[in-house]
Amino acid sequence: MATEASDVLVLGGGPAGAIAALRAADLGARTTLVTSNDFGGMSANDGPVPVRTLAHAARLMRDVGQLQDYGIQTSEPKLDYSVLLVRVAEVVKQVRRHSTLRGQLDQAGATIHEAAGRCRFIDERNVESPSGQQFEADKIIVCTGGQTRTLAIPGFEHVATHSDAWALKSVPRTMLVLGGGATGLQLASIFAAFGTRVTLFEAGSRLLPGEDEDVAAAVAEGFRNRGIVIHEGFGSVERFERDGAVTRMYFSDADGQHMSEAELAVCAVGWRVDAEALALSAAGIETDARGYISVDEQGRTSATNIYAAGDVTGVAMLVPQAIQQGYIAASAALGIAGPATARQLVPAGSFTDPEYARVGPTEEKARQSADAISVSVSFDSVTRPIIDGRTFGFCKVIADRSSRQILGCSVVGDRAVDIVQIAAVAIAAEMRIDQLAHFPLSFPTYAGALWQAAAKLTYRLNSAE
Structure with missing residues (x-):
């Protein structure tokens, strides 16, 4: 079987791999993308998309329980799990169908090999698929994601x-x-x-x-x-x-x-990188103490021509950050320096019940490097959660006492992930806590919890002067 050669070879078709391949192709490189399974990676097929769909169904089941509080009479809800699975499959299919990345990759001239199986490195420039297909490239970007950790326990x-x-x-x-x-x-x-x-x-x-x-x-x-x-x-x-x-x-x-x-x-x-299955050692790719591929701020590995992005690096392990890392790694592979990954400014959270989310350092870590001060506002004092009957939770903001720069924000409760996105933008814009307190957010919204926390903290700082 003939070897397929390209300028840039991307392993993995998740968010990091798709963006890396698109960036490389847009820069004029002959680009090949090889996926072990379907295009979209875990994010579309086994991660946020199907999981968030299941979580939405869970929230609907929960919401039915409070209908009578608003005068709406209904019978006890019953879940038909088989119908829900059909809906999950439909959502995954629609996300794939409407993915602009796949169309953009085709338009950019990238070659895509889907469901090729897990490729293994032969050396620093060559990899081989389970079928024996070999791929050669001047630059290789590893975006193969992670696997669930197993435990050495009997049974x-x-x-x-x-x-x-x-x-x-x-x-x-x-x-x-x-x-x-x-x-x-x-x-x-x-x-x-x-x-x-x-x-x-x-x-x-x-x-x-x-x-x-x-x-x-x-x-x-x-x-x-x-x-x-x-x-x-x-x-x-x-x-x-x-x-x-x-x-x-x-x-x-x-x-x-x-x-x-x-x-x-x-x-x-937790997660791990299957270093043995990928045969990373054959390419001279080193892993860190946690078992992830070691990279610098530009995604470079210990092998001079190989880069990595996404979950394989163990950094953030979230879709937005994987996209950012893929873009930076592809740029660096083709000689274009990109902005360093903002590892501390990573909005993260989970659509559990209750939701939780955070951006910036925890309060404990913030106090180790700054004269940090924090305040919390309970959801039971915020108008919109009261209206919706979702008063469990709180919003906490952390700021530097002298500069008043916002350092971080943690939220537990409904819409926690959405609230934290606003805080992340404020931190990225280098807003002071008093500036956020005077910013006219819409009313009544869950973001009111963030505004109240900012106002409360500003009042405390002003009172101390």
């Missing part, structure tokens, strides 16, 4: 991944979720709304270890209010066993050995 073969959970054909009556990070919380939140009795395990002392304690505590409270059982700092897992229709997890702590069982056990303890 782990009885545990499902998050992908297995999203692909279920029916809703399990009981579910055990191992991992209190973003993916684990999404699983727990969505299936709890669908009627599953969920037990959530986090080995650390609390959920969301990367967030402030008040954020993690509020999310845990919201989950418990919805009937989700949470075990934090539960000790260590000893083994899994499958007995008929249930999976049992045996774990131990200072009080002895315990057991929890459910129809489905799901592991959601």
Whole structure:
């Protein structure tokens, strides 16, 4: 089989890979994009698009519960999961069909090989697909995403991944979720709304270890209010066993050995790069202590002609940042310096119930490098959440005491992700907290929580002068 040669070879058709290929092609390079599965990557096929569709269904189930508070009479809602899966498939199909990136890549003259399987490096300039097709390029950009981490625990073969959970054909009556990070919380939140009795395990002392304690505590409270059982700092897992229709997890702590069982056990303890499957060592690509591909601010790896972007780098691991990294890596590969990735200004959040989101450093980290001051505003004092009957949660803003520059914002509650986007723009524009407090946001909106927090913090700073 003949080797296909190009100037730039992009491995992976997710957001990072698609943008990297488009940027390279727009710059005039002969560009080849090779995807292991369908175009769109995990984002379109196994990530935000299908998951957000399931989350929307979960929110609709929740919203029905308050209709009677507004004088609307209705019967108890029942979920037909098979119909929901059809809707999810339709959404994924529409997103693919209307993806402007695919059309732009075709117009730019990029060559696309879909569903080629996982390619392996032969050396720093050549890769090979499972079918034996070889690709050669002067520059290679790795955008192959990540895989769910597995655990070296007896019986782990009885545990499902998050992908297995999203692909279920029916809703399990009981579910055990191992991992209190973003993916684990999404699983727990969505299936709890669908009627599953969920037990959530986090080995650390609390959920969301990367967030402030008040954020993690509020999310845990919201989950418990919805009937989700949470075990934090539960000790260590000893083994899994499958007995008929249930999976049992045996774990131990200072009080002895315990057991929890459910129809489905799901592991959601993070991501990794499959360095062996990609044969990264054959190309001289080094990984960091966490197992991700080491890159500089321009996406360069330890191999002089190879770049990486997206989840394989372990940086942010979010769609907007993957797009930004793909653009920068392709630019750098063709000799054009791009802006350094704003690693600290990454708005991130999750469409759980309750939602949570943050931009900028946590309060703890902010205090380590600045004379930081913060205030929080409870949603039960904000007009729009009161109107909507969604008063659980808070908005916290952090600013530098002397310069009054906004440093960060954390939100728990409805529309948290949307509120944080506004804060991110304000921080990027280098607005002071008093300027945000005087900015006329629309009323009544959930963004009013951000405005009230800014006004409260400005008043506190003025009073201290």
